[in-house]
Amino acid sequence: MSEAGFSYAFPHRDLLGVSGLNPLDVRIIFERAERHLARNAERDKKGSSLKGLTQINLFFEASTRTLASFELAGKRLGADVVNFSAGNASIKKGESLADTAETLAAMRPDLLVVRHSSPGAAKFFSELTGVSTVNAGDGAHEHPTQALLDVFTLTRRWGEIGGRRIAIVGDILHSRVARSNVSLMNLLNAEVRLCGPATLLPADADRWGATVFHDLDAALEGCDAVMTLRIQRERMAGGLIPSEREYAALYGLTHDRLETAQPDCLVMHPGPMNRGVEITSALADDPERSTILDQVEAGVAIRMAVLELIAERSGERTEITP
Numbered sequence: 396m397s398e399a400g401f402s403y404a405f406p407h408r409d410l411l412g413v414s415g416l417n418p419l420d421v422r423i424i425f426e427r428a429e430r431h432l433a434r435n436a437e438r439d440k441k442g443s444s445l446k447g448l449t450q451i452n453l454f455f456e457a458s459t460r461t462l463a464s465f466e467l468a469g470k471r472l473g474a475d476v477v478n479f480s481a482g483n484a485s486i487k488k489g490e491s492l493a494d495t496a497e498t499l500a501a502m503r504p505d506l507l508v509v510r511h512s513s514p515g516a517a518k519f520f521s522e523l524t525g526v527s528t529v530n531a532g533d534g535a536h537e538h539p540t541q542a543l544l545d546v547f548t549l550t551r552r553w554g555e556i557g558g559r560r561i562a563i564v565g566d567i568l569h570s571r572v573a574r575s576n577v578s579l580m581n582l583l584n585a586e587v588r589l590c591g592p593a594t595l596l597p598a599d600a601d602r603w604g605a606t607v608f609h610d611l612d613a614a615l616e617g618c619d620a621v622m623t624l625r626i627q628r629e630r631m632a633g634g635l636i637p638s639e640r641e642y643a644a645l646y647g648l649t650h651d652r653l654e655t656a657q658p659d660c661l662v663m664h665p666g667p668m669n670r671g672v673e674i675t676s677a678l679a680d681d682p683e684r685s686t687i688l689d690q691v692e693a694g695v696a697i698r699m700a701v702l703e704l705i706a707e708r709s710g711e712r713t714e715i716t717p
Contacts, residue, residue, distance in 0.1 A: 405704040409521050411530045412537040413578040421583065425547050427700035428693070435471070435696060444703050445474035448505040453479045453520070454531070455511040460666055460691070461531055461541075465508045468698035474506070492516070493523060500524035505709070506702060509533070527709040529701060535569050541665055542575035544697040546583065548689050549620060552661060557584035560657075562614045563605075564646055565624030565673060566595045568635075572665045573624060577603050590614035591646060594635040611646050618656040620686075622663035623648050623673040639672050648674040653684070661686050 405423050407415060434440060450469040454462055462478065469476040479499070490498075496519070499507070507524065509517040510531040517530035532538040549556050561580055567573045567589050580587045587605040589596065600607050608614035615621060626642060636642045653660050662674070662684045670676045679685055 405708055408705055408709045409517075409528045410539050410701050410705060411518050411521065411528065413539045413542055413575045413582070416539075416579075416582065418582060421543070421546075421579070424543060424697065424700050424704065425550060427704060428543075428547055428696040429551075431471075431699040432693065432696040435692070435699075440471050441473065442471060443473040445469065445472035445506075445706055448474045448706060449503070450474040450476045450506040450508065450702065451479055451499060451502075451504045452476065452508045452531075453499065453510070455509075455516070456532065458510060458531075460694070461510065464691075464694040465529075465531060465698050465702075467695050468702055469506070471695070472699055472703055474702070477504075492519065496520050496523045500526060506706060527705045529698075529705065532571055535571050535574070537575050538571040539575050539579075540694070540698055540701060541572050542579040543701070544690055544694040545572075545576055545622065545663060545665065546579050547697055548663070548686050548693045549661065551689075551693070552686070553619075555583070556580060558586070559619040560586045560588065560617055562588040562590055562608075562618045562621040563624065564590045564611060564614065564621060564648070566626055567591050567600060567624070568595045568597050569627070570624050574603075576622065577605050581605075588614050588618070592636060592642075611652065612655055615652065615660075616655040618660055620661040620663060621648065621653075621656065622665070624665065625667060626669060626672055639669075643672050647672060648678055650675070650678055650681075653678075660684065663687065663690060665690065 403419050452462060452465050466476050466478060504526055507520055507526045507528040508531050509520050509528055512534050514534040514536035516533045517528050521528035530537055530539055546556060563573050563576060577587050581604040588608055589600055589605045590608040590611055593609060648662060662678055664674060664687050668674060668679060670679060679687060
């Protein structure tokens with residue numbers, strides 16, 4: 396029996412995307428994350444459920460928040476954590492991705508956390524190495540732990556997200572965060588809206604299970620939460636949007652903009668933020684509206700839960716952190 400009071404064992408030895416999860420899987424992850432969130436607020440944060448295991452964080456893309464979050468998660472569970480940066484990797488010297496994977500597998504790690512610019516990279520490492528793998532972002536494809544921490548943040552406020560109306564605003568076209576969030580929110584029966592300029596919306600966005608808007612005021616009508624995505628400056632250089640000023644005028648979140656949303660509409664951002672572009676500082680720092688720091692805190696707990704659950708499933712360790 397699980398701590399939830401029903402018989403269900405987490406069945407996954409990897410977390411490569413949201414699509415492989417069902418509502419019970421999500422419930423188990425959230426229940427485990429809730430325990431870790433409480434533990435992380437204590438002075439003694441260290442557990443031992445991954446003691447003796449080796450976790451390699453294999454990041455081929457620059458990252459601060461996600462890498463730090465996974466590193467903290469592994470260390471707080473007692474794992475030996477190694478950060479492998481592509482900037483110092485042999486692949487920069489011409490080694491193939493397969494050779495890198497096989498070399499790392501020969502070092503006998505127990506967990507891999509992979510971030511790469513190519514869709515499917517985490518799946519490739521999992522299949523080639525046989526090591527339990529977590530996808531920390533693969534191209535514009537998926538970022539499952541980000542979606543989990545975002546939805547976990549909302550469920551802690553609301554109890555559940557079923558029936559809630561949530562808007563995701565900005566660069567949907569290049570966003571793995573948006574794709575994973577839409578999948579997870581659909582799984583849990585939320586109503587999802589996507590909003591952005593036509594140049595930053597995928598051609599098939601209307602088939603994602605979300606309603607597509609180009610007008611932000613219309614998209615926000617009646618929303619319980621809105622997530623705005625970071626606009627990367629290279630998108631402007633490529634002509635996908637005219638300027639930061641024009642983007643902010645049309646799609647930037649402000650207190651005034653939220654007038655059409657629910658009175659207690661929550662504001663989210665996966666970070667890092669461009670203040671004054673996607674969102675005003677006043678709104679980002681609003682203690683009643685903003686969940687941004689809650690998302691950061693939830694990220695460590697969610698990643699602890701995921702690492703622990705897949706390690707248990709892989710048979711390496713069955714102890715639970717007290």
